[in-house]
Amino acid sequence: MAIAQPAPAPRSTSRWARWRRWLVPLFGATVLALLLSHAHKVDWRGAWEALQRYPLWLLAGVLAIATASHALYGCFDLVGRRFTQHRLPRLQAWSIGVTSYAFNLNLGSLVGGVGLRARLYAKAGLDQATIxxxxxxxxxxxxxxxGLLAGGxxxxxxxxLPAGAPIAPWALRALGVAMVLLVLGYVLACALARGRAWHVRGRAIHLPSxxxxxxxxxxATLNxxxxxxxxxxxxxxxTPYATALAVLMAAAIVGVVMPIPAGLGVLEAVYLALLSGSVPHGRVMGAxxxxxxxxxxxxxxxxxxxYxxxxxYAAAHPEAGAVEAVAQVPPVLGA
Known part of the structure; x- marks a missing residue:
């Protein structure tokens, strides 16, 4: 099915693009300043001692949880396989998802989450629309x-929030409510769509069931x-589980705004800022x-x-490159 060409970008979008040129570097400088302000206070010796005190069974348990999380992320691509009904084997699609996630975390979303995944799917024979x-x-x-978990x-x-935080506690609560409502709105939109296309800026978007x-x-919530x-x-x-999770999710959104590979410095800065009053800096850095x-x-x-x-596998099975994806709907372009 042909997709209509997108309409020219509205003036509001171009205005946001101009503001973004200044806001993103400013936000990055703020986070960097936050990290530097805590760096000289960090008990680096305490961090090393905290690392040495971890028992082997605990590290093995954390590694098992990390492995389960990466394996679960690979199932996201099985959702795409179900939606598009392409014919690649489930194990191959899952492996591509797991591989791209590992590269995504360490090299950034454009390299791992998008670029590497697209390359692997293309070598497997999927067309661009299905990818x-x-x-x-x-x-x-x-x-x-x-959005569902962090919003809650x-x-x-x-x-x-620490004293002097740029956002008030009530504003953070309001943001959480808005995030949950957006997720619920997505589910409602899927219910109302029922096979119809939603047209956004001249593009047809089909939603899943x-x-x-x-x-x-x-x-995603379990992950x-x-x-x-x-x-x-x-x-x-x-540190209570809810607090550790909430701080991790706060660091995740900061890492998206600051696209630094592996979020270097971002995770440390956010955890030091939000846990400095309850956990020693050395223990935070060790963790x-x-x-x-x-x-x-x-x-x-x-x-x-x-990888x-x-x-x-792709080189040994060139016939797999001739696999015809059964893409019965136009590409989902909203995300």
């Missing part, structure tokens, strides 16, 4: 779960919950460093192995 749908559904799944935590007041939308929410569980274990009993090693770096090694395996 766009799968990538869009995966991104939408991740952030829908984030913010609305419940699980994040204790309500059951598939609920699967999206369930997978974010696992990430929070890993950090809560590393922080120990001093963040351990989290980076177990959730970012070790899975990247597994992602490299999967090599997928590449060899």
């Amino acid at each position: 766009s749908q799968v990538v869009a559904l995966s991104l939408a799944t991740n952030w829908l779960g984030y 935590l913010f609305a419940a007041g699980a994040v204790a 309500v059951p598939l939308a609920l699967v999206q929410l369930g997978l 974010w919950a696992l990430m929070g569980a890993a950090m809560a274990l590393l922080l120990g009993g001093d 963040v460093l351990a989290y980076r090693a177990l959730y970012y770096l070790l899975p990247l090694a597994g992602g490299l192995v999967l 090599a395996g997928l590449s060899r």
